Amino acid sequence: MNLEKVYDHIDASYEHHVERIREFIRQPTISNTGIGMEKGATLLLSYFEHLGCKKTEIAQTPGWPVVYGYYDAGAKRTLLIYMMYDCMPADEPGWTVKPFDAALVHDYKVGDYPPFKTAMVARGTINTKGPLMAFLNACESIRETNGELPVNLLLVAEGEEEQASRHLPLFLSEHKKELNEADAMFFPSANQSLDGNITITPGTKGIRYWELECSGASWGRGPKEFDIHGSMKVIVDSPVWRMIHALETMTTEDGNRCLIDGWYDNVEPPNEEEREIIAKLAEEYDWGPQKASNSVDRFILDEKTQSRELLTKYFCEPSGINIDGIYGGYTGEGSKTLLPHKVTVKMDVRLVPNQRSSEILPKVRAHLDKHGYSDIRIRDITGGEWARTSINSSLWSSIRETYERFGLKPHIDVRNVGYAPFSLFTNTPLNLPGGFGYGMLGHGTRAHAPNEYFVMEGNGVVKGLRECEKSAAGILCRYATMP
Amino acid sequence: MNLEKVYDHIDASYEHHVERIREFIRQPTISNTGIGMEKGATLLLSYFEHLGCKKTEIAQTPGWPVVYGYYDAGAKRTLLIYMMYDCMPADEPGWTVKPFDAALVHDYKVGDYPPFKTAMVARGTINTKGPLMAFLNACESIRETNGELPVNLLLVAEGEEEQASRHLPLFLSEHKKELNEADAMFFPSANQSLDGNITITPGTKGIRYWELECSGASWGRGPKEFDIHGSMKVIVDSPVWRMIHALETMTTEDGNRCLIDGWYDNVEPPNEEEREIIAKLAEEYDWGPQKASNSVDRFILDEKTQSRELLTKYFCEPSGINIDGIYGGYTGEGSKTLLPHKVTVKMDVRLVPNQRSSEILPKVRAHLDKHGYSDIRIRDITGGEWARTSINSSLWSSIRETYERFGLKPHIDVRNVGYAPFSLFTNTPLNLPGGFGYGMLGHGTRAHAPNEYFVMEGNGVVKGLRECEKSAAGILCRYATMP
Numbered sequence: 001m002n003l004e005k006v007y008d009h010i011d012a013s014y015e016h017h018v019e020r021i022r023e024f025i026r027q028p029t030i031s032n033t034g035i036g037m038e039k040g041a042t043l044l045l046s047y048f049e050h051l052g053c054k055k056t057e058i059a060q061t062p063g064w065p066v067v068y069g070y071y072d073a074g075a076k077r078t079l080l081i082y083m084m085y086d087c088m089p090a091d092e093p094g095w096t097v098k099p100f101d102a103a104l105v106h107d108y109k110v111g112d113y114p115p116f117k118t119a120m121v122a123r124g125t126i127n128t129k130g131p132l133m134a135f136l137n138a139c140e141s142i143r144e145t146n147g148e149l150p151v152n153l154l155l156v157a158e159g160e161e162e163q164a165s166r167h168l169p170l171f172l173s174e175h176k177k178e179l180n181e182a183d184a185m186f187f188p189s190a191n192q193s194l195d196g197n198i199t200i201t202p203g204t205k206g207i208r209y210w211e212l213e214c215s216g217a218s219w220g221r222g223p224k225e226f227d228i229h230g231s232m233k234v235i236v237d238s239p240v241w242r243m244i245h246a247l248e249t250m251t252t253e254d255g256n257r258c259l260i261d262g263w264y265d266n267v268e269p270p271n272e273e274e275r276e277i278i279a280k281l282a283e284e285y286d287w288g289p290q291k292a293s294n295s296v297d298r299f300i301l302d303e304k305t306q307s308r309e310l311l312t313k314y315f316c317e318p319s320g321i322n323i324d325g326i327y328g329g330y331t332g333e334g335s336k337t338l339l340p341h342k343v344t345v346k347m348d349v350r351l352v353p354n355q356r357s358s359e360i361l362p363k364v365r366a367h368l369d370k371h372g373y374s375d376i377r378i379r380d381i382t383g384g385e386w387a388r389t390s391i392n393s394s395l396w397s398s399i400r401e402t403y404e405r406f407g408l409k410p411h412i413d414v415r416n417v418g419y420a421p422f423s424l425f426t427n428t429p430l431n432l433p434g435g436f437g438y439g440m441l442g443h444g445t446r447a448h449a450p451n452e453y454f455v456m457e458g459n460g461v462v463k464g465l466r467e468c469e470k471s472a473a474g475i476l477c478r479y480a481t482m483p
Numbered sequence: 484m485n486l487e488k489v490y491d492h493i494d495a496s497y498e499h500h501v502e503r504i505r506e507f508i509r510q511p512t513i514s515n516t517g518i519g520m521e522k523g524a525t526l527l528l529s530y531f532e533h534l535g536c537k538k539t540e541i542a543q544t545p546g547w548p549v550v551y552g553y554y555d556a557g558a559k560r561t562l563l564i565y566m567m568y569d570c571m572p573a574d575e576p577g578w579t580v581k582p583f584d585a586a587l588v589h590d591y592k593v594g595d596y597p598p599f600k601t602a603m604v605a606r607g608t609i610n611t612k613g614p615l616m617a618f619l620n621a622c623e624s625i626r627e628t629n630g631e632l633p634v635n636l637l638l639v640a641e642g643e644e645e646q647a648s649r650h651l652p653l654f655l656s657e658h659k660k661e662l663n664e665a666d667a668m669f670f671p672s673a674n675q676s677l678d679g680n681i682t683i684t685p686g687t688k689g690i691r692y693w694e695l696e697c698s699g700a701s702w703g704r705g706p707k708e709f710d711i712h713g714s715m716k717v718i719v720d721s722p723v724w725r726m727i728h729a730l731e732t733m734t735t736e737d738g739n740r741c742l743i744d745g746w747y748d749n750v751e752p753p754n755e756e757e758r759e760i761i762a763k764l765a766e767e768y769d770w771g772p773q774k775a776s777n778s779v780d781r782f783i784l785d786e787k788t789q790s791r792e793l794l795t796k797y798f799c800e801p802s803g804i805n806i807d808g809i810y811g812g813y814t815g816e817g818s819k820t821l822l823p824h825k826v827t828v829k830m831d832v833r834l835v836p837n838q839r840s841s842e843i844l845p846k847v848r849a850h851l852d853k854h855g856y857s858d859i860r861i862r863d864i865t866g867g868e869w870a871r872t873s874i875n876s877s878l879w880s881s882i883r884e885t886y887e888r889f890g891l892k893p894h895i896d897v898r899n900v901g902y903a904p905f906s907l908f909t910n911t912p913l914n915l916p917g918g919f920g921y922g923m924l925g926h927g928t929r930a931h932a933p934n935e936y937f938v939m940e941g942n943g944v945v946k947g948l949r950e951c952e953k954s955a956a957g958i959l960c961r962y963a964t965m966p
Contacts, residue, residue, distance in 0.1 A: 205714065216778070220780060223779055232802075233805035234797055234800055241738025241806060244738070245734075245738065251728075255724025255727070255728065256721075294706055294712075295706050295707045295711070296711075296719055297703060319716040322721065323724060323811075323823070324823070325811065325819075325823065326723060326809055326810065326811050327811075327814040328808065329829070330808035331810040331829075346812070350714050381817065417714040417715070
């Protein structure tokens with residue numbers, strides 16, 4: 001396959017490719033409200049058809065459908081391309097353009113970094129309808145110049161990524177047979193950071209997210225139905241105090257180690273590959289951007305004297321137990337006096353190998369019961385498993401080699417401390433032998449925030465849409481021939 | 484003085500008196516927003532002038548003014564009439580009439596009780612512009628029929644009752660000399676409950692209300708400026724967990740006894756009069772309405788076997804320590820993951836003799852410091868002292884005798900477990916020798932809630948405006964001649 005011809009075609013098609021992205025962005029696809037979801041699915045299906053997919057389908061689920069396409073290149077290897085076509089609402093304040101106009105803004109400046117020549121500012125640009133279309137654009141250019149793609153593609157675009165991928169497992173299970181033709185999964189995303197760096201991240205943590213609720217109704221003491229006058233505390237029990245005492249039993253006094261029985265039972269120490277990554281990172285890791293972006297002065301461990309321990313903790317430990325939010329009673333200005341009838345605590349934990357998200361809530365339940373809080377209710381919100389592949393997989397090797405051809409030396413992380421539903425591909429239900437990979441060149445950010453953007457033309461260090469698409473072509477081309 | 488003639492005049496003036504109340508209600512006086520406050524003060528001043536006050540004044544304060552009037556009847560005794568002309572906003576949902584139309588609704592039904600023939604439904608009707616005008620109406624009728632009032636009146640109407648009477652102490656101090664002419668303070672309110680019962684309550688508890696705030700900024704650990712991604716908990720400290728552990732040290736595990744050093748130091752046991760009241764109440768007290776209105780199944784003590792202990796606790800103990808509200812991080816639907824940078828807890832305690840509201844926060848501060856939480860901030864919101872008079876005072880005796888003339892046998896409580904600024908009159912700064920009293924006949928409720936109402940014509944058991952005004956006249960008349 002002649003990559004140079006593909007690159008020339010991508011360069012020549014820049015305006016056309018930008019317009020294809022804009023068309024897709026201008027169709028809102030907001031899964032939380034339903035706005036535009038059906039039209040968005042139909043539009044995406046038309047792109048799959050235009051690419052030349054032999055089979056396409058809008059596969060219904062109990063929620064939003066999965067848009068599915070099979071491109072048969074007659075190739076040896078098959079990649080499952082995991083994509084999302086939904087995005088968040090754009091009703092937050094702070095937008096300087098209309099969120100679904102797909103505005104092209106020139107000399108776009110972010111922070112103290114050199115301005116980008118052109119950025120597309122709109123909801124869904126970086127997360128992830130922009131990179132999705134960039135990937136499809138790259139495929140189009142390969143077909144135009146080489147006649148055929150170098151790998152077969154199983155295109156799976158869910159419409160519920162912003163709803164914790166709630167029906168994706170169902171779709172994957174039901175299509176297990178045909179999807180198991182894939183060797184590995186690739187997720188089209190643009191991964192350069194603001195300073196141009198790019199990172200290979202061959203894992204993600206898992207998550208369990210739940211709520212605790214203590215109420216007079218379930219306790220049998222305290223107000224049952226509504227918040228009452230604060231003066232009644234003298235003779236009426238308080239569900240809030242009960243929750244405070246229940247929570248207190250869950251962590252050490254510093255809040256950093258969870259005391260729930262068996263919490264760390266299945267935490268496996270980093271394996272050899274991970275230890276090597278950490279040892280290398282410990283020598284060079286710059287904690288400055290982490291401090292700045294999280295507005296923290298210090299971490300649980302000292303990053304100067306305990307760099308390796310801190311990195312090990314960061315990548316390879318569960319997050320103790322986190323309180324995401326707590327609320328009950330009067331939360332406004334001034335002095336309204338109330339004895340609240342209930343209090344709610346939102347909690348999560350991030351999971352590492354070999355923890356299972358299903359093991360968490362039974363442990364929380366047993367802990368509450370053991371301490372006499374059997375009335376405190378647990379409301380399961382969501383969960384997902386960790387995923388892990390090797391940086392030496394054919395897919396990651398193709399990605400790394402591609403970065404290097406563009407002059408970028410990638411950093412290597414152990415895993416993303418956030419969650420992505422990659423375990424559905426690497427583990428149950430699909431168990432793809434080649435694992436997963438992601439990350440094209442290019443940059444954008446402010447997902448879920450005002451002025452979300454995706455760089456169309458960069459600033460030299462940060463690449464633009466052309467290089468993004470070229471890297472997609474490069475990855476596919478190398479993967480097809482990688483041993 | 485001929486009370487019969489006064490009563491006849493009140494009966495004959497019913498329509499006119501209702502219209503005077505409506506006029507005052509239709510002028511919004513919302514201290515929290517400022518809407519109508521100046522016009523309301525001017526209107527109230529005109530009522531004082533119309534009554535024949537020799538001296539009237541709109542006395543400026545750093546907040547909303549006090550409307551002040553002195554009515555010199557050349558009488559032996561002087562009553563300070565404490566009033567409020569402000570009311571809450573009416574922007575909450577649930578109103579079935581326009582809140583400032585002063586609608587008269589016939590056959591007005593509340594719960595399972597017999598309907599009232601006529602109720603005025605509007606913001607401020609019962610709390611307390613309606614009773615205020617009823618009192619002034621009664622005074623007008625006395626003057627029309629007897630030429631002169633039986634007591635001198637010092638009319639003090641504040642415009643900041645809904646703002647914790649923030650400048651009332653200043654006004655009272657500055658006018659101490661002339662206000663000290665008063666023998667006692669009377670607060671015009673309509674005190675019958677829905678079942679027609681009426682209670683004499685010769686005391687109020689005091690209060691301290693404050694906020695605790697734990698933040699990364701003041702702690703020096705955890706996120707300083709904003710809530711960060713929940714996955715960072717693995718290496719970043721949590722101000723919320725810190726607050727949980729700090730709060731846990733403050734009470735026994737049941738949440739009912741405060742463990743802060745010296746918390747109960749100045750709590751005095753009930754005196755002889757209070758013990759007698761409690762002993763009598765213990766035999767007859769019906770906890771059913773308390774359970775129903777507070778939606779509780781049980782109290783801290785068993786009301787059947789520990790009736791006297793529960794009443795003693797209710798009236799004569801501080802409220803342990805109450806959490807009015809708690810909030811931090813994500814409080815919406817679903818699973819947004821955050822590590823909150825701060826958490827706020829609203830707290831209050833109700834105070835009894837001989838506690839002082841000024842003693843509370845130093846004890847909270849010392850407790851936090853002692854346990855290593857010197858970074859947790861205390862934000863003082865408001866405070867006020869308890870007040871106490873004897874049920875055998877001339878004023879309460881006049882009130883009780885008036886109730887009995889209308890066929891009502893009042894219950895007697897030790898004190899209101901809520902707060903009212905009565906200590907400003909009975910203690911510092913005025914120290915009125917005759918204490919305070921309040922409570923005319925009549926009924927209304929839903930202060931601060933939609934469809935606040937004041938009964939104009941009752942249902943036999945609950946009295947209407949005529950009897951409300953007659954009871955005011957009766958109280959003044961009896962107080963003038965009480966030994």
